[in-house]
Amino acid sequence: MTVTEPVARPLSPRDARLAPWRAFLEAHARVSRRLDEELRAEHDLSLAEYDTLLTIAWSPDRRIRMRTLADSILLSKSGVTRLIDRLVADGLVERRTCLSDARGAEAVLTKAGLDRLRAASRTHLRGIDDHFLGAMDPADAAAVERAMRRVSERVGGGDAGVLGSWGPAERPTDRPADGS
Amino acid sequence: MTVTEPVARPLSPRDARLAPWRAFLEAHARVSRRLDEELRAEHDLSLAEYDTLLTIAWSPDRRIRMRTLADSILLSKSGVTRLIDRLVADGLVERRTCLSDARGAEAVLTKAGLDRLRAASRTHLRGIDDHFLGAMDPADAAAVERAMRRVSERVGGGDAGVLGSWGPAERPTDRPADGS
DNA sequence: GTGGTGTGGTTGACGGCGCAACCATACAGC
């Protein structure tokens, strides 16, 4: 009631306003698939694994609680357990018990994990630039970002700010001592 | 220092230009999950199933070749086979042999399928309006649509690029051929 | 302390999807 009614009539299945939604779905399917393929081909990492390594790398001390990780990458608890299992099997992260909470487990990035992440970043960031950002001018990119943030906030479903607050000077332990 | 400072500055892992990309990923995960839940709860349909029914409904005669369907909804051939299996089991579509091509199969919408689609549409279109379109003003929606279309075009003139269609020569950018 | 409740994480069962192998048919070329 406090909200302005979005539409007076229900959307028709053919309503032109569906266009942004369908374009969004298609673009996501195509671009995420493409980036996943590139990552797998060059670095044997899935998109989810890459995001996981990145999230750990950004965390203080390059370690993170499983639960926090699940919230960050929008995966279920069991999904995280299994994803970390794979990364552990590959030697990219280690599983440590949490010092301050005996129930807890933490995922810690290994040197191999950091190296792999750095290598993959070159591929991945270039891919994002080529396939995603490169397709839009700065104004549209800003609009996309703004719209996407608001979608996340509105849908909520959980804490919408988990990923939403990362910024240039955001803190954590420095980023990997990258050459550049 | 193995630094090879590329001419065009590569994205840094923390580059602010990543913001639109990550916002995009998060928004997709949240909103598609939400819409999927709503559809399942109210109409026992997944988002993919809904899209499939809709695609069939939009096709001439409400029937469509499997291959065409696969291209439309961006699913593999086997994925389509199984998705249609489920819809057939639910009585929402029928599988017919193609008259003009004995190899082919067509999916045809049943009356039950049409009814289910119509019912689900009310839920779904309202959801899109509430969770997606409602989060952005018309100008941003237009920008999103424009950007998303360009992303799809750029990435993939089709699924062709499975592997191998993108090679090192495709981009003359930096990338110190690995190993170096 | 002891008991009750909440939370972190793992495991088992299961489902959706992709890939590759496979069969059937179409469509040359002869």
Next chain:
DNA sequence: GCTGTATGGTTGCGCCGTCAACCACACCAC
């Protein structure tokens, strides 16, 4: 007609993810 190649669709298998059940521990009340 026959043969070789391309294409449509299904099936076997494996990966990856969720959900629900479960255990271990935290934390509060007493």
